[in-house]
Amino acid sequence: MQPLFPIDASRHSRRSFLGASGSMLLALSAGRVWGNALVAKENPSFQAYPFQLGVASGDPSADGFVLWTRLAPQPLEGGGMPNEAVWVYWQVAEDEAMTKVVASGKELASPDWAHSVHVEVTGLQADRWYWYQFKAGAEISQKGRSRTLESPNKAANQTSQLKMAFASCQHFETGFYTAYKHMLEESPDIVFHLGDYIYEGPSRDGQVRRHNSPEIVSLLDYRNRHAQYKSDPSLQAMHAAAPWVVTWDDHELDNNYAGDIPEEKGWVDTETFLKRRAAAYQAYYEHMPLRAACVPKGPGMQLYRSVRHGSLVDFHVLDTRQYRTDQPNGDGMKRPGKAAMDPNGTLLGKIQREWLFAELGKSRATWNVLAQQIMMARVDRAIGEQESCSMDQWPGYEFERQAVLKAFQDLKVSNPIVLTGDIHTHWANELTLMPGRPDAPVVGSEFVCTSITSNADGVEKPKGLEEMIAENPFVKFHSARRGYVSCVINNTEWRTDFRTVNYVTRPDAPLKTPASFVVESGKPAVVHA
Numbered sequence: 001m002q003p004l005f006p007i008d009a010s011r012h013s014r015r016s017f018l019g020a021s022g023s024m025l026l027a028l029s030a031g032r033v034w035g036n037a038l039v040a041k042e043n044p045s046f047q048a049y050p051f052q053l054g055v056a057s058g059d060p061s062a063d064g065f066v067l068w069t070r071l072a073p074q075p076l077e078g079g080g081m082p083n084e085a086v087w088v089y090w091q092v093a094e095d096e097a098m099t100k101v102v103a104s105g106k107e108l109a110s111p112d113w114a115h116s117v118h119v120e121v122t123g124l125q126a127d128r129w130y131w132y133q134f135k136a137g138a139e140i141s142q143k144g145r146s147r148t149l150e151s152p153n154k155a156a157n158q159t160s161q162l163k164m165a166f167a168s169c170q171h172f173e174t175g176f177y178t179a180y181k182h183m184l185e186e187s188p189d190i191v192f193h194l195g196d197y198i199y200e201g202p203s204r205d206g207q208v209r210r211h212n213s214p215e216i217v218s219l220l221d222y223r224n225r226h227a228q229y230k231s232d233p234s235l236q237a238m239h240a241a242a243p244w245v246v247t248w249d250d251h252e253l254d255n256n257y258a259g260d261i262p263e264e265k266g267w268v269d270t271e272t273f274l275k276r277r278a279a280a281y282q283a284y285y286e287h288m289p290l291r292a293a294c295v296p297k298g299p300g301m302q303l304y305r306s307v308r309h310g311s312l313v314d315f316h317v318l319d320t321r322q323y324r325t326d327q328p329n330g331d332g333m334k335r336p337g338k339a340a341m342d343p344n345g346t347l348l349g350k351i352q353r354e355w356l357f358a359e360l361g362k363s364r365a366t367w368n369v370l371a372q373q374i375m376m377a378r379v380d381r382a383i384g385e386q387e388s389c390s391m392d393q394w395p396g397y398e399f400e401r402q403a404v405l406k407a408f409q410d411l412k413v414s415n416p417i418v419l420t421g422d423i424h425t426h427w428a429n430e431l432t433l434m435p436g437r438p439d440a441p442v443v444g445s446e447f448v449c450t451s452i453t454s455n456a457d458g459v460e461k462p463k464g465l466e467e468m469i470a471e472n473p474f475v476k477f478h479s480a481r482r483g484y485v486s487c488v489i490n491n492t493e494w495r496t497d498f499r500t501v502n503y504v505t506r507p508d509a510p511l512k513t514p515a516s517f518v519v520e521s522g523k524p525a526v527v528h529a
Contacts, residue, residue: 040085044137048073054236057146058289060243064121065146068289069134071115075227076212081115088117089135096131114223116286126151144240150310156366159310161490166192166449168421171199173207175453175504177234179484182511184238191242194421195249195373198229208505217276222283246288247303247317249373253280258326274299304352306359313489314365318372323349327391335387340398347397360413367415374422376446377429379472405433408443416444424451426498428477428517428526442524447496449485457503476526477515494519
């Protein structure tokens, strides 16, 4: 297939149009596609460059991935697009020069979805890199690079190793995204973002950078805040370099919310809060490379899903916010007690929990990974006889925490690894089934990434670190600097390198690797590399 930029509007294969029509499916779900499609502009003109928010790809499979962009000539002013639909053309090539085009088509960019585009490309070769690009009117986007994964039918010892990175918590105001510059240099195969992609709070004085509005509550507010974050060049570059798999935590909507319950109780009724949740979820979808299966329906949006690379690794992506019950004991740092053992208390909700156990039970992968938001290890922050754990994390829902860890054991899950964000610090933890039992067997490993910028520069060794580790012998590493985590996965071992930068309040901090760990296949212990 020859390159189509400049594109001949009549050239669309039936396979590429039907097999990669995420935006069309989205419009159909909104019930407005045919009216918009009939009047959609083929050759629009723009008051400014429309691809200012960059390009991205995500949720790779063995034969494709999702491509994303959004037309936004005025990104911080609602996008700056007229209230009309526009056709956006796309192409995928085997080479960076875009001379060996293997798939192409067009997608509808609708004002109902902020002129975002989601293309589900299929029919590609497994386990290889591709390049892609968009075109609208006379304007051509930046190039992006993505890759397919190996077929799940390929044996683990015949599946290529996977180099991945994961990150979370990128508060725009509190620092520069230097960590993404370093991640880009590592050239990971895939990136996981585990939540707090944006922060919902108002603009504050005395920050390195400032938010573009008061606290966000409306759909327009959330769109503009996502656009502000997406405007960062380091974040854009990392999105364009590799496929991302994303899930949210709380700040994409409201700090420490639980299901339909806001953090600050009594300020708004449930109906009002769910309207805000619907706005936040829609804006999140509009700005992420997600499949049509994730299209929000009112205040609900399914994010839990699995991503597989041959028989080497199954990633099970979780949502621990949308379905959870309220935090026990009034939230905060408390002794878990009886409230945490309430069998009705849940982070996952019944349907997601049953889905997870089914996925774990049928997996034949060497490594099974939970890509999720909040720390699973039951870390006691009080020294001595007292116990103090975060009620917002898994220990606040101890009954379900133990159920998941027991499932690792009962289902004979191969090499369970938990990836976590949320708390702006690096951790390496061994997961044991029974809290407070030093002799309890290790059933899994947990790696927690610090923030990209949240909480500003941080420190290498926070006060009381030695006492905390002595109180929690399953904790093998902790750091409160900013950064991300890099991992290499092969058939015999999982290697984790903790990456840090000493400062984010000014740009261009050098990269450090304060600790590295290995988990050998069949041995859940976390061992210094």
